Amino acid sequence: MxxxxxxxxxxxxxxxxxxxxxxxxxxxxxxxxxxxxxxxxxxxxxxxxxxxxxxxxxxxxxxxxxxxxxxxxxxxxxxxxxxxxxxxxxxxxxxxxxxxxxxxxxxxxxxxxxxxxxxxxxxxxxxxxxxxxxxxxxxxxxxxxxxxxxxxxxxxxxxxxxxxxxxxxxxxxxxxxxxxxxxxxxxxxxxxxxxxxxxxxxxxxxxxxxxxxxxxxxxxxxxxxxxxxxxxxxxxxxxxxxxxxxxxxxxxxxxxxxxxxxxxxxxxxxxxxxxxxxxxxxxxxxxxxxxxxxxxxxxxxxxxxxxxxxxxxxxxxxxxxxxxxxxxxxxxxxxxxxxxxxxxxxxxxxxxxxxxLGDQVLARGTDHLVTRDDTGRIAVLAWAPVDVTGRDPVDGHTVRLSLPVASATARTAFLLRSSVSEEAGNAWRAWCELGRPPSPTTGQLDVLREAAEPARRHTSLPVLAGRVELDLHLARHEVTLAEVTPVTDETPPWWDESRLFGHEPPATA
Structure with missing residues (x-):
């Protein structure tokens, strides 16, 4: 839902x-x-x-x-x-x-x-x-x-x-x-x-x-x-x-x-x-x-x-x-x-x-919190449910949101998502896979610090009737931060992505 x-x-x-x-x-x-x-x-x-x-x-x-x-x-x-x-x-x-x-x-x-x-x-x-x-x-x-x-x-x-x-x-x-x-x-x-x-x-x-x-x-x-x-x-x-x-x-x-x-x-x-x-x-x-x-x-x-x-x-x-x-x-x-x-x-x-997170609370649920700050940026914190016995871990959970965009002119919004889970931002798991070295070498510490960083991805989302549809698919034990910012398009009129590799512009009538 x-x-x-x-x-x-x-x-x-x-x-x-x-x-x-x-x-x-x-x-x-x-x-x-x-x-x-x-x-x-x-x-x-x-x-x-x-x-x-x-x-x-x-x-x-x-x-x-x-x-x-x-x-x-x-x-x-x-x-x-x-x-x-x-x-x-x-x-x-x-x-x-x-x-x-x-x-x-x-x-x-x-x-x-x-x-x-x-x-x-x-x-x-x-x-x-x-x-x-x-x-x-x-x-x-x-x-x-x-x-x-x-x-x-x-x-x-x-x-x-x-x-x-x-x-x-x-x-x-x-x-x-x-x-x-x-x-x-x-x-x-x-x-x-x-x-x-x-x-x-x-x-x-x-x-x-x-x-x-x-x-x-x-x-x-x-x-x-x-x-x-x-x-x-x-x-x-x-x-x-x-x-x-x-x-x-x-x-x-x-x-x-x-x-x-x-x-x-x-x-x-x-x-x-x-x-x-x-x-x-x-x-x-x-x-x-x-x-x-x-x-x-x-x-x-x-x-x-x-x-x-x-x-x-x-x-x-x-x-x-x-x-x-x-x-x-x-x-x-x-x-x-x-x-x-x-x-x-x-x-x-x-x-x-x-x-x-912003300080304005827009919505809360058992698996999410939606906030907004004074710039209009919406930040969503979402988390996968856990089983405290460890016997029945939850694999796969989705939070589906329709978010209001605080801009009358924006046609797109920028999504930046950062996540930690069993597979991402989990230095303890990396340390286990390294063989649990009691006192890691300098090189191993560098590896662990890199493994500790969240997975990050970004994309452009369409704004339709002043709203953005956001589906957050969460892996096991995932905590994610999704930041949605309305975009002011400042692309110059001469920009043509089809010419990125030197192609001639299309013929005009």
Whole structure:
């Protein structure tokens, strides 16, 4: 069935999908490969904020206690912080600040998480923790200016409902940490944005309402609510990787919607909601992240997510990420849109395609989104349906559209189509066909980067009665961007294509 797209927009496409993106731990941003990858992402996608763990962990060196004349003192050092944030701002991206984890010299215990050992215990002194928060936030304001830092959301901790990330997953201890932290932030400036609690997808339905009751009863500042969303099942471990079942992508949207559902009627019910992490698998070593399937799986989430939340941050922009150790191969199932050495994955192109969409929404469906920009260019994002079990993949799918052309004089339109699928724009597939080299040679990297580019084609389409008929035949796991632009014909009157090879012009009567 052909869908006739209306000429008048039905709404606006929000930028919630690129408000923020995730990253590996804070100090990884000091590496060249990281900065090269982020520069590429910013040129072609352009995220607004970036969030990661470890700002206050030992590797960044902010909290530096020392003894002088028999007294304990603390020096706050921001050399690494400045280098990273300077680089972020130079690339046009702002921090989404996560306050954590606990500096070891301030920690009340020795429990850590990840290969790089982020401490996840409460502070042994909440007074010293508040001093650390005030010093850190105050330094940011002094260096970057109050107007700038007011635009940076400040989130308190990460997934305190999980024992891996917060000792005993103790809500009372987290509530105290949040209260102390939020007040410390507001002591620097009352208009700075502070929020939480950055809950995991597995948090029970009582966690967020209890947090809301606590901050309301005690008049604790809160400017936004945050949580995370993933859809994978238990990890089935293999050497240097995992495999997992997946729930349908709709489950991500349900998780996006849950904070507002749980907070309806409370004092927090109208606050902005930020999904500060989302992906399919919560593991950084699941090969599903590298596949064409993954792009088609997430396409409807990017299209619909902005209707439910103020932002949703893909976790993460790069495979520069070491929570379970240093990766042993180029493609290893990392979270990133890019591998190390800037090889683009199909999901990278999904985001790059989103960047090309207009802001006027003309039509939406279960397999497509039609937009228009102020120049009259129509951009269609379409995707093939997926089977999350992998048992019955969909081979062949067609989206048929009748598009309005915003030109009274155009007789043709130019179609530019870019696609990724199992066969196109799929560097992971090329890497498999190359024999899965753990550390590709320079020549192999060149091959992979070429294989990662979308298939592109173009043609001229007739405009009839102010409309263009567009048939998009989609291969397995294909995501395609079709851009339709009305043509103003400026061909000179002497042009005759039949003379391209030197033939004489036809005789005239």
């Amino acid at each position: 052909r869908i006739s797209v209306a000429e008048q927009p039905s709404g606006r496409l929000t930028e919630a999908w690129r408000f923020a993106v995730g990253t590996g731990r804070f100090d990884l941003a000091l590496r060249r490969d990281y900065q090269d990858s982020l520069a590429l992402v910013q040129r072609e996608i352009g995220f607004r904020h970036i969030r990661g763990h470890g700002l206050l962990s030992d590797g960044v060196g902010v909290h530096r206690p020392y003894s002088y004349r028999g007294q304990r003192h603390v020096r706050h050092a921001f050399g690494y912080v400045d280098q990273v944030i300077d680089a972020y701002l130079d690339l046009g991206i702002r921090p989404f600040v996560e306050l954590g984890f606990m500096p070891s010299a301030l920690a009340s215990g020795e429990q850590t998480v990840f290969w790089w050992r982020g401490n996840v215990t409460p502070p042994r002194s909440h007074t010293e923790w508040a001093d650390l928060v005030r010093a850190t936030v105050g330094h940011l304001v002094d260096r970057y200016g109050l107007d700038e830092v007011r635009r940076w959301p400040i989130e308190v901790w990460n997934e305190p409902d999980l024992k891996d990330f917060w000792q005993d997953a103790n809500p009372d201890a987290y509530h105290r940490l949040y209260e102390v932290t939020a007040h410390a932030v507001k002591e620097v400036d009352a208009e700075l944005q502070v929020g939480g609690p950055a809950l995991s997808p597995g948090a029970d339905d009582g966690w967020l309402p209890r947090f809301a009751d606590f901050v309301t009863d005690r008049a604790v500042p809160i400017d936004f609510v945050s949580r995370h969303a993933y859809t994978s099942g238990p990890a089935q471990h293999v050497p240097f990787g995992v495999h997992q079942t997946l729930a349908p992508a709709q489950r991500l949207l349900e998780q996006f919607a849950s904070p507002r559902r749980q907070l309806a009627g409370t004092a927090l019910g109208q606050l902005p909601v930020h999904i500060t992490e989302f992906n399919s698998s919560y593991r950084p070593d699941n090969p599903i992240h590298d596949t064409a399937f993954h792009a088609a799986y997430l396409a409807p989430v990017l299209v619909e997510g902005g209707d439910l939340v103020d932002s949703f941050a893909y976790w993460t922009f790069s495979d520069m990420f070491e929570e379970v150790g240093i990766p042993t191969t180029l493609f290893h199932g990392g979270f990133g849109l890019l591998t190390h050495r800037q090889v683009k994955k199909p999901t990278y192109h999904l985001y790059a395609f989103m960047r090309r």
